[in-house]
Amino acid sequence: MEALELYAVDDRADVYTEELKLNLGPQHPSTHGVLRVELRLDGEIITAARCDIGYLHRCAEKIGENVSYLQFTPYTDRMDYLSSMNNNLAWSLTVEKLLGVEAPPRAQWLRVIMAELNRIASHLIAFGTYGIDMGAATPFFYAFRERESIMALLERPSGARMLYNYIRPGGVAHDIDERWLPDVLAFCDEFEKRWAEYNTLLTTNKIFIERTKNIGVIPRQMALDYGLTGPVLRGSGVKWDLRRDVPYLKPYDEIEFDIPVGEGTHGTLGDCWDRYWVRMLEMMESIRIIRQAAVRVPTGDFVEKAMLKMYKSPLKPAAGEAYMRCENPRGELGFYVVSAGGASPIRCRARGPSFCNLSVLDALLPGCMIADGVAIIGSLDIVLGEVDR
Amino acid sequence: MNEQQLHAKLLASGLPGIGELDTSARDPFVRVDAGSIVAVLTFLRDDHDCRMEMLHNLTAVERPDAIELVYHVCSLARHHALTVKLSCPRPDGGNHDTWIPEVPSVAGVYSAANWHEREQWDLLGVRFAGHPDHRRILLPEEWIGHPLRKDYVYPTWHDGIPLELDAIPLYEPGGGQAAAEAAAASAAGAAGAAAKAPRKAGEPLFQPPAPLSTRPLAPGGKTTDTPASELGSH
Numbered sequence: 001m002e003a004l005e006l007y008a009v010d011d012r013a014d015v016y017t018e019e020l021k022l023n024l025g026p027q028h029p030s031t032h033g034v035l036r037v038e039l040r041l042d043g044e045i046i047t048a049a050r051c052d053i054g055y056l057h058r059c060a061e062k063i064g065e066n067v068s069y070l071q072f073t074p075y076t077d078r079m080d081y082l083s084s085m086n087n088n089l090a091w092s093l094t095v096e097k098l099l100g101v102e103a104p105p106r107a108q109w110l111r112v113i114m115a116e117l118n119r120i121a122s123h124l125i126a127f128g129t130y131g132i133d134m135g136a137a138t139p140f141f142y143a144f145r146e147r148e149s150i151m152a153l154l155e156r157p158s159g160a161r162m163l164y165n166y167i168r169p170g171g172v173a174h175d176i177d178e179r180w181l182p183d184v185l186a187f188c189d190e191f192e193k194r195w196a197e198y199n200t201l202l203t204t205n206k207i208f209i210e211r212t213k214n215i216g217v218i219p220r221q222m223a224l225d226y227g228l229t230g231p232v233l234r235g236s237g238v239k240w241d242l243r244r245d246v247p248y249l250k251p252y253d254e255i256e257f258d259i260p261v262g263e264g265t266h267g268t269l270g271d272c273w274d275r276y277w278v279r280m281l282e283m284m285e286s287i288r289i290i291r292q293a294a295v296r297v298p299t300g301d302f303v304e305k306a307m308l309k310m311y312k313s314p315l316k317p318a319a320g321e322a323y324m325r326c327e328n329p330r331g332e333l334g335f336y337v338v339s340a341g342g343a344s345p346i347r348c349r350a351r352g353p354s355f356c357n358l359s360v361l362d363a364l365l366p367g368c369m370i371a372d373g374v375a376i377i378g379s380l381d382i383v384l385g386e387v388d389r
Numbered sequence: 390m391n392e393q394q395l396h397a398k399l400l401a402s403g404l405p406g407i408g409e410l411d412t413s414a415r416d417p418f419v420r421v422d423a424g425s426i427v428a429v430l431t432f433l434r435d436d437h438d439c440r441m442e443m444l445h446n447l448t449a450v451e452r453p454d455a456i457e458l459v460y461h462v463c464s465l466a467r468h469h470a471l472t473v474k475l476s477c478p479r480p481d482g483g484n485h486d487t488w489i490p491e492v493p494s495v496a497g498v499y500s501a502a503n504w505h506e507r508e509q510w511d512l513l514g515v516r517f518a519g520h521p522d523h524r525r526i527l528l529p530e531e532w533i534g535h536p537l538r539k540d541y542v543y544p545t546w547h548d549g550i551p552l553e554l555d556a557i558p559l560y561e562p563g564g565g566q567a568a569a570e571a572a573a574a575s576a577a578g579a580a581g582a583a584a585k586a587p588r589k590a591g592e593p594l595f596q597p598p599a600p601l602s603t604r605p606l607a608p609g610g611k612t613t614d615t616p617a618s619e620l621g622s623h
Binding site: 054057059062065097222227238240245246320322323332334346347349351363388389 | 525
């Protein structure tokens with residue numbers, strides 16, 4: 001009799017388990033840094049999620065209020081440390097907007113090449129680590145091989161491998177050597193072949209597709225509501241790219257390139273696979289941009305003469321404010337700087353794309369399985385250095 | 390539409406509390422009253438000609454006379470953007486400890502505002518009435534104060550961790566040079582080898598550093614007319 005009761009099935013309700021609270025992170029390989037997500041679980045299904053960030057908080061905005069405009073450039077390197085060139089660029093353009101100066105043409109074209117090279121390097125990390133998240137370790141090594149070439153290229157003019165401090169208000173820090181542009185073009189040829197390899201490794205892998213399609217769907221309206229930008233926004237089918245829509249550097253106006261958007265190739269529009277594929281296509285668009293830019297770099301100054309004087313004397317913009325946004329690999333990085341006429345800004349706000357893109361996670365996770373949660377976090381491609389600043 | 394047209398559109402909407410458009414700024418901005426910010430942003434989002442689908446940035450700025458809230462909204466469909474500001478005037482004697490301004494939360498209009506408002510509360514101490522999850526976001530919940538306020542005092546201690554570097558003893562293998570000297574000194578009969586006087590009662594563990602502009606340029610005490618902070622990195 002007792003045995004029968006043991007195996008009796010309660011047919012009035014589905015099988016349920018006790019609710020479990022689980023901390024994902026802060027030290028977890030799939031959170032891409034020190035991110036903690038508090039999960040409530042019903043079996044393997046997430047019923048509620050809450051992000052906890054700030055483990056890497058350095059209050060860069062307070063630092064910005066205590067150093068000069070030029071001294072803050074290296075701190076921008078350390079926000080999104082995988083795309084330092086782009087951060088430098090956004091900060092430099094903000095300061096230039098505040099001062100009302102413009103970089104000379106040679107600097108502008110060099111900036112475009114640097115920013116796009118760094119964009120490829122950053123997307124390569126996104127591609128490689130996403131493979132690891134999905135249990136495929138091999139693509140990571142392939143991605144790092146090409147990233148190494150890019151870092152070697154960027155090291156030659158800047159002297160640094162990751163934190164460049166190269167693009168500065170008024171221009172760039174150093175001129176390039178004679179062999180640099182041909183080497184960049186040679187890299188472009190090489191990279192095209194490698195890119196095809198990545199697709200055979202990961203993009204067309206059946207397991208990878210099954211793990212990412214129809215997962216973490218962000219509808220268009222939700223993406224706009226949460227202020228998502230970059231590949232996450234374009235993955236939801238919104239054709240919006242500041243390089244085309246608000247060209248913040250003149251060369252972007254003169255160069256031909258496409259803006260890849262998600263098309264719901266393997267199921268629903270705006271799923272993890274769409275975001276992944278947008279990044280893959282963007283790498284090739286960056287190659288296209290670099291190819292056109294490398295043959296058009298004009299001769300001349302690489303830094304604005306008027307700014308050189310300002311480097312030696314205090315840089316004191318007139319009281320005012322400027323908001324500038326740039327298309328970073330992860331989305332739109334905005335700097336809002338308020339000057340009261342002194343040598344340091346009184347407010348130095350950084351609107352990081354990772355911060356805004358991560359804010360959608362709490363809404364995306366409920367209803368998913370834990371393993372899909374890992375796929376979703378990876379597809380958002382966050383850098384915690386920028387989330388926490 | 391440009392900012393003038395957007396401003397005219399706002400005025401024509403009949404919403405109360407819409408101020409002038411400041412065109413002298415690099416990014417022209419509209420001032421609104423705190424009470425009408427939710428209505429203004431809802432109008433900008435839903436109006437067919439404005440269609441500000443995205444709250445791009447939300448921030449607060451502390452000025453001598455007020456704390457200003459700045460909302461950057463933009464439209465992807467219409468290719469335009471607008472800056473909206475509201476001001477919380479500083480009351481007499483209002484400082485970090487006594488004054489927490491409060492404005493209505495716009496998290497119900499744009500979900501993006503949720504985290505932005507939490508960050509402004511955390512770092513600048515602005516309360517957002519009606520926010521769905523009014524907690525700190527970057528700092529721990531038990532943190533005292535709001536670091537981006539101009540009169541914020543640096544803490545000396547947090548959660549068992551001294552924040553003054555001198556208070557942390559350096560590790561030296563084998564007791565180190567200092568220990569060897571102390572041993573030699575005590576062997577020689579010298580009283581007290583402590584190099585540093587003990588901290589007096591009431592003396593703070595940590596002195597906040599002076600602003601860079603008041604520090605001497607070189608360690609030798611030689612100052613110049615140009616404060617160090619105003620020199621470039623070159």
